[in-house]
Amino acid sequence: MFLRFSQSATLCLAVTFCGVVLASNAILPVPEAPNGNAEKVKLGDQLFHDSRLSSDNTISCASCHDLARNGADQRPFSVGVGGALGHIRSPSVYNSQLNHVQFWDGSARDLESQVNGPVHNPVEMASNWEEVIGKLNQDPDLLKQFNAIFSDGITSSNIRSALASFQRTLMLTNAPFDRWLKGDENAISTQAQRGYETFRDLGCISCHQGANVGGNMFARMGSLENYFKLKGEAISQADLGRFNVTGQEHHRYVFKVPGLRTASLNSFFFHDSSAETLEDAIAVMARFQLGRELNDADISNIAAFIRSLTGEHPRLDVVEH
Known part of the structure; x- marks a missing residue:
């Protein structure tokens, strides 16, 4: 060409x-977006819209990254758990796999490690992996999906992997x-x-x-x-x-x-x-x-x-x- x-x-x-x-x-x-494991991408899509990743089950990735608009927030700063206001504009998830690092300050080296940020941030999801995994393990259908893809079921690493696989399709x-x-x-x-x-x-x-x-x-x-x-x-x-x-x-x-x-x-x-x-x-x-x-x-x-x-x-x- x-x-x-x-x-x-x-x-x-x-x-x-x-x-x-x-x-x-x-x-x-x-x-073009890379060809990934279709079932893992589907799982990542589901997790992207799952508010159980937040401490009070109100905030999902999609809450601050609107895929229908620009893959980010239409507000100047995102609103997290309990109405907490963020301090920096949410970046778009579209084409994010092309970034050499993630976040404005480059504090995450890749899409997998990037997931840790919002889950633990007190003004975003205000949660932790133990709490998130505990909630997700109570969902038999979701657990079945994880077990079909990963040998060790629902873990923080596998959640990050699924979310990153989905984000890589957002090109x-x-x-x-x-x-x-x-x-x-x-x-x-x-x-x-x-x-x-x-x-x-x-x-x-x-x-x-x-x-x-x-x-x-x-x-x-x-x-x-x-x-x-x-x-x-x-x-x-x-x-x-x-x-x-x-x-x-x-x-x-x-x-x-x-x-x-x-x-x-x-x-x-x-x-x-x-x-x-x-x-x-x-x-x-x-x-x-x-x-x-x-x-x-x-x-x-x-x-x-x-x-x-x-x-x-x-x-x-x-x-x-």
Whole structure:
């Protein structure tokens, strides 16, 4: 199959914290979801919607990751057990297997270990594996499903494995931009093409590249201007980013670069949900990451390009913002 740009330079080299991109073809089409064990995927789907993973049986994965919308929350911060309010915007589960690590701070190395976070977090599910397994073991039908797939039945490892298998199927494919990359000249508008050229020429592609157009590196929020200075005393623990994981000063305010494949579906942007429109998010990124003030035309063009990145999935009802 023809790709508009050759794949020989798809390993993009970028300078630290989003400098100048050295490869012009750093964005790739989203691959098809891997073929997994169908029964394990089905079990993972069931667990994804099972509120028994939370301490009071009110919160499931789907509570904060709406597959019909954007695979994340439509609220700025998710609400957990007992009405507890989260401190950071929920990331989308769509295309999450393309991320090099999970969570904004990269504290989980893969989808399996990621499951531990919300189950134990007091402002999310506020539970523990002993409690969860005890409840699930009381369900004969569910226990039968586990025993058919795993030799040791319901364990935390097997719950994580099933959920991760399901999440790996949540791939948004066949986006207009991907069809354009493969040679369909009419797949995206002229405005989106102009937006892609601007996005590339400005250097946005230094951090937002790969199949997920992000998710494969860390970057400091506010590399050319102090974004957090504007927040004053309102800086929260979540704002410290990767520093919370490593304790290293140079990781303060550093986050995993989010993928842009669901950006057009978001109601809020950035880890702190501080931007409410895609256009506002573009202007903020240009200012704080690139030191640029963009005109309205450039912002609109880039937004048109980003909207062309949204792919398809049977669970997704595309409602762009």
